[in-house]
Amino acid sequence: MYETIKTIVLTLLVLISITLTFALWTYHPKYDVLQNDEYIQHVSVSNTQVDTAMVVQPKQILIHKNGVPYAVTKDEEKNEVLKEMRRWTLDDFEDVSSSVPQGKFLSFLNGKERLEIIYPDEVPIDIYRLIFTIDDRGLDGLAFDRLLVPLGGKDEFPIHFIATDKRKIYKAIASDASLSAIGRLAKEASHFPRYFAYPVSETKQLYLPEKEVVLSSLQYYTDELDADKFKEALFSDPSFVKKDLIPFGEEYTDGSRLMDVDFLQRMLLYVNPAARVSNMGQTEQETHIIQKSIDFVNEHGGWTDLYHFARWSEEDRKVTFRLVVNGYPVFNEYGMSEIVETWGASDLMKYQRPLFRLEIADRNRTPKTLPSGHEVVNWFEQTKGVRKSLIKDIAIGYELIKDPEREKVIRLEPAWFYLYGQTWKKVNMGDEAGGGGTNGLE
DSSP states (O other): OHHHHHHHHHHHHHHHHHHHHHHHHHOOOOOOOOOHHHHHHHOOSOSOOOOHHHHSOOSEEEEEETTEEEEOOOHHHHHHHHHHHTTSEEEEEEEOGGGSOTTOHHHHHTOSSEEEEEEEEEEEHHHHHHHSEEOOOOOTTOEEEEEEEESSOBEEEEEEEEETTTTEEEEEEEEEEOOHHHHHHHHTGGGSOBEEEEEOSSSOEEEEESSOEEEEEEEEEEEEOOHHHHHHHHSSOGGGOEEEEETTEEEEESSSOEEEEETTTTEEEEEOTHHHHHTTTOOOOSSOHHHHHHHHHHHTTOOOSOEEEEEEETTTTEEEEEEEETTEEEEOTTSTTEEEEEEOSSSEEEEEEESEEEEEEOSOOEEEEEOOHHHHHHHHHHSTTOOGGGEEEEEEEEEEEEOSSOTTEEEEEEEEEEEETTEEEEOOTTOOSSSTTOOBOO
16 A cells, blocks of 8 residues: 555656656746847936937038128027028928039129028938928938028028039028028128138138137046946847956957947947948938937937037948037047947947046136138148148137046147048148148047
């Protein structure tokens, strides 16, 4: 009897063991699919969110009056102009390029009694739709870098969208429109800084100040950004990310993506090589890469200072945003003043940015007098090795310089800069020998 009971118990234990083993082998837990954008949405480097109109800003607004261009330089006055224009409805776009004779393009731009709005690069019509109210739909593929607005008009009047490099002029009709703010500024134009036009090609001219410009050297204490927050935002599963120390920095990788932190230049570089390979042959029928780039930085609160759209390349699928301080662009030879994004067909392939924010401004400011635009033009004309045809832009700005004695302090030194081909360089007026005194800043 005892042996029979023991046999039954053992048999039951074996059956239970087999059942449990089978259950373990066949069990499939239900995990929620974890997407990359879920991490980005829940990880924030800062609380700052921006819209397209805040980032895609004009580099210059000028009032042409009696044949003289006057620059609107104060941010509040520029914002008045743009705010008024956003209330207009723009429609009935028409290509009127052929109405301007060959060789008369610059004369058309120099027309009297008009407002000229200049962007740092050609802005696609899809982005203008997010800034202004544009009803016309048949404009795919168009991009413009200048807008011309008449100083006089009521309710309805024409404005012109210009693509200077392509010599394209489109006329649109502004309706439900008021020119009250623009009219007020036009009446005060004679009190604004007087500029002059410097032609650099048959279709493009740059506007430079007639007189010397006084700007103060600035000094900022900076705050370090947390690299771990970027790791959480940029990698699809941060738990698989391995961190290694490298000379002068750190390296994060999950086996396919890489994030380098440079302690010397205080920069972050993220690379996703698979974005190029996996997306080959795909075509994008969605959000423009400028807007995708703005959205991407918004998603992880990456607008830690004031950055404006600087330029983009359709061929390279690359978008650059530049640090702006007191209305002036900031330049640095190592890219410490830029946020740069390069995209595959749909995924981010490369992301480079500073790992610090400007925190506290030092009260000590040293005024510096910069040469007039005429002096800068003379420097170009006299400097050997500088070809006028390669000068794409000229601007007053700040050079970002690390303080050699204080790790968390940076200096912003006023200077003239020029975009030569694809590289920003500093104008070194002390070097008349030609070419050797210019620093590549990109």
